[in-house]
Amino acid sequence: MYDIIIIGGGAAGLSAAIYAGRSGMKTLVMEGTSYGGQMNYTYEVDNYPAVDDNPSGAELSERLKKHAEKFDVEFTTETAKNILGLNDRIKTVETRKNRYLTKTVIFATGASAKKLGVEGEDRFYGVGVSYCATCDGAFFKGQDVAVAGGGNTAFEDALYLARFAKSVTLIHRRDKFRAVPTLVERAKENKKINFVLDSEVTKIDGDTTVNNIEIINKKTRKKTNIPVSAIFIAVGIIPKSELAGKYVELDENGFIKTNEKMETNITALYAAGDVRNTPLRQIVTAAADGAVAATSAINYING
Numbered sequence: 001m002y003d004i005i006i007i008g009g010g011a012a013g014l015s016a017a018i019y020a021g022r023s024g025m026k027t028l029v030m031e032g033t034s035y036g037g038q039m040n041y042t043y044e045v046d047n048y049p050a051v052d053d054n055p056s057g058a059e060l061s062e063r064l065k066k067h068a069e070k071f072d073v074e075f076t077t078e079t080a081k082n083i084l085g086l087n088d089r090i091k092t093v094e095t096r097k098n099r100y101l102t103k104t105v106i107f108a109t110g111a112s113a114k115k116l117g118v119e120g121e122d123r124f125y126g127v128g129v130s131y132c133a134t135c136d137g138a139f140f141k142g143q144d145v146a147v148a149g150g151g152n153t154a155f156e157d158a159l160y161l162a163r164f165a166k167s168v169t170l171i172h173r174r175d176k177f178r179a180v181p182t183l184v185e186r187a188k189e190n191k192k193i194n195f196v197l198d199s200e201v202t203k204i205d206g207d208t209t210v211n212n213i214e215i216i217n218k219k220t221r222k223k224t225n226i227p228v229s230a231i232f233i234a235v236g237i238i239p240k241s242e243l244a245g246k247y248v249e250l251d252e253n254g255f256i257k258t259n260e261k262m263e264t265n266i267t268a269l270y271a272a273g274d275v276r277n278t279p280l281r282q283i284v285t286a287a288a289d290g291a292v293a294a295t296s297a298i299n300y301i302n303g
Helices: 009-024 036-041 057-069 133-140 153-162 180-191 281-300
Strands: 002-007 027-030 074-076 082-084 091-094 099-107 111-113 143-149 167-171 194-196 199-206 211-219 224-228 232-234 238-240 269-273
Touching: 002 009, 002 281, 009 027, 009 036, 009 057, 009 281, 036 057, 057 281, 099 281, 133 143, 133 153, 133 232, 143 153, 143 224, 167 199, 180 194, 194 211, 211 232, 269 281
Parallel strands: 002 027, 002 099, 027 074, 099 269, 143 167, 143 232, 167 194
Antiparallel strands: 082 091, 091 099, 111 238, 199 211, 211 224
């Protein structure tokens, strides 16, 4: 039997594992794909405190996993399918082949960015295609970049990028925005930010990195090429909350609701990282969530 089972092996899950293992809790991390989650797709990490050697996301992921292993945390490459005995002191986490008993569960399953689904998007991911301006914006200092989207995130990204970039072209498929008016006004007042409306990105092109995007005007059907070094895609985030949603409360967008202790509405079930309703989705905030969730679980077990 385990004290803590962590479902998900990204930054939140691995951080939770470190805190749990270090506290002497018998801990199991379940990750059905690859440890590190979205972190693995980050070309270079240069904003994680005290990690100043700019590792790739995959390298940082491996460091976190080794750190957890130091405290005898166990790992399994299985996918959790069900959780039984929600109201019991001991719960059962089922996978396709096995059953694991545990006192607490931490959901750290993460989220994924919505894609445009255009040619070149996957090819140039990490080398000019990004879904996180705060992660990658500083790499394009003094260069021309684009943002696709029309919501709050797209405008926040455009304003953030304007601090580094030579110019920012915001591309939106309509002539009206979902973003709050204050953000729209700030962007319109910024001389570095240009708007291309009623348009969609149809292709992302380049050599080894992005150097051009093709757009089409939805009204005139005219195609145009825009030279840019990067495109930041901000058309939404999809939480990986299918399993958690069977048991705990989600918000209107499918993210897990928690309090500041990472507690869900079900006792002994916690959530951490990008899968919960959080204002910022970064490696450092996911790691912090994991630490809080593990500590809450530990206090519950020892209580």
